Every structure is written in C-alpha cells, then in structure tokens.
Amino acid sequence: MKKIVLAITAALAVNLAYAQNNTDASSKKNVFATESKKFTLSTVTDWMKDKGVFQNLDVSVTAGTTGIGIDVASRVHEDVQLRLGYEYMPRFKKSIYFPVEVGGEPAELYDANGNRIESKFDRLSKMLTTFTGYSVDTEIEMIGKPTMNNLKFLVDVFPFKNKHWHVTGGFYWGPSQFASAVNSTEAMTSLLGVGIYNSFYERVLNESETGEPVMSLTIGGQPFNLELNPDQQETILKNGRMGFRVGDRKDTGEPYLMEPDENGMVTVRAKSNSFKPYLGFGYGGKLLKSRDDWQVSFDAGMMFWGGTPSLITHDGTNLTKDVENISGKVGDWVDLLGGFKVYPVLSVRFTKTIF
The missing domain is CATH 1.20.5 (Single alpha-helices involved in coiled-coils or other helix-helix interfaces)
Structure with missing residues (x-):
C-alpha cells in the first residue's frame, strides 16, 4: 500500500x-x-x-461632365496620390419627339406645293376618336434625363518637381444605366389611343380568321360584342398597325415601329459597363496666393465605356445595334452615343488640405 x-x-x-x-x-x-x-x-x-504615406488628407469638391461630387485624397509617395470619391449627375431634362406612322406612311403628308393632305393616320385617327373618344397626336414627346452616378478610385502621378502637372489612371464604378427617356404625361393619351387601335387591329385580324368579334364585354351579367362593319374592318386591315417610326431593322430591313407596352408606356434606357477604366491628365496650383491649404486643379481624360453604349427600348430592341436609318433628332442622339466608345471627362476640382 x-x-x-x-x-x-x-x-x-x-x-x-x-x-x-x-x-x-x-x-x-x-x-x-x-x-x-x-x-x-x-x-x-x-x-x-x-x-510620407497617408500623412496628409485633402478634401475636394468637383464639377464637370461626370457630374458634381466630392473626393478625399492622400499621398502614398512623394510623387503619387490616391483619390477616392463619388460623383452624381444632376437630373436635367431634354425633350425628344417620335413621329407617329401608320402602315409605313408618316402621320403628316404634304403635296408638292407643301399643302397638308389627308393621310392614313388622319382617317384612322377619326375612326379611333369616334369609337373611344381619344385623339392621337402626330408625334409623342419623350423626356430624356441622365441618371449617371459613380464611385471613383484614381491614382495621380506627379512627374515634375513643381507638382503642378499630374497623370491619372483609375476607374469609375456605378450602375450600368446612365440615362433614360420616358414618355411625357401629355403623350399618355396618344399612347393609349395607339394601344387601343393596335388591339383593334389584332382583333380584326383574328376575326377575319376565326370569326370572333372585335371586342367582347360583360356588363351587368349581359354580354356585349363590339363589331365593325366590313368597310371599317377593311380600312383597318389595309392600313396596318400604328406606331412610332424609329428606323429600319438591320436584320430584315423592315421598318421598326415602337409601340406602347401593356401599361401604355414607352421607355428607352441607355446602358454601358458598370466598371469603366479612366485615363487622363491635369494641372493644379494654389487657389489663393496667400494660402497653401487651398488648391484648384483641372482634369481632362477619357472614361472607357467598354464598347458602344446600348439604347434599349421597353420591347428589348437595341437602337444602336439593331436599328439603322434613324432620322431626326432621335437619329442625332443615337448617332452621337453610337459613335462614342469613350466618354469625355472634363472637370474642375477645389481642394482644402485638412492636415
């Protein structure tokens, strides 16, 4: 033990x-x-x-072609500065007009002397007003506005001893949509009329094939059928669909008519890549001779969109890639956007050194 x-x-x-x-x-x-x-x-x-890495802090306000914004900056080397900021484009508005077309014919026709003559649109518009009480204008107004807003990360390199000139590289990042256009409130009556007429056209086309009435309603438990006489049906079928002539489809060569969606709306959205590289240069110096803590600088460069921007309508058509021969102001806007694979950046920056 x-x-x-x-x-x-x-x-x-x-x-x-x-x-x-x-x-x-x-x-x-x-x-x-x-x-x-x-x-x-x-x-x-x-x-x-x-x-001298992150031993100073500059705060700036900016204004230019990418909007108004704010950024902060700090040096990571004697000749290198990092910038992080955000820019927002004010929502100013611009009107764009789309002409109405019926069966490939403009809503407004003129003779050799410049006198207005009756068109298919005029005849159908009268018929539509008789049936529905809605009138259709010869064109619709769309309100376009920029929707651009981006975060940015930039690197400034100062190659000279005086530190006035700088070369900049980096990127912008934000929503892919940078602009949009939606029909105006005043155009909604015309869009509703166009939608009703095209519904008539489809139903008349179906009636000629299936014998179904143009429209069937039930009111108080009693069925009511809307029917058109043979002359009216022939007029509708002969003239074709109503829409807003934009251009010709590249794949078929047929006219592209933009029609309102099921909600009676027409929209176009401009899109690019969300990630957009940037390359540029700038010049800066004192804002006030007696103050070293206030500076002003100017920048110029290019934001790379990643190819031709897309203009997508509510029916999925890309105006910059799927449609050609777009006339009028709409064509000018499409050509302008389609011709730019980069976005020009010009800006002025006012800077206050915090420490």
Missing part, C-alpha cells in the same frame, strides 16, 4: 513539473509574439512617417 501511494505521489509531481514547464514556455512565446507585434507595428508606422 505504501508503495502504491508513493508511486501516485511521484506521478503527480512529474505532471505538475511538466505543466509548469509548458506554462513558462507558452508565456515566453506569447511575450515574444507580443513584442514582435509591437515591433512590426512600430516599424510600419515609422516607415509610413518617413516615406
């Missing part, structure tokens, strides 16, 4: 000694790690101070 007690006591003593050794080793290891960490942080801090 005595031998057993002595054996147990000896085992406990050995375990306690081993645990103590491990604790001492662990403590030494933690102390070493802590000292190493302190040494590393101190080294990094000293290095940043010595090299």
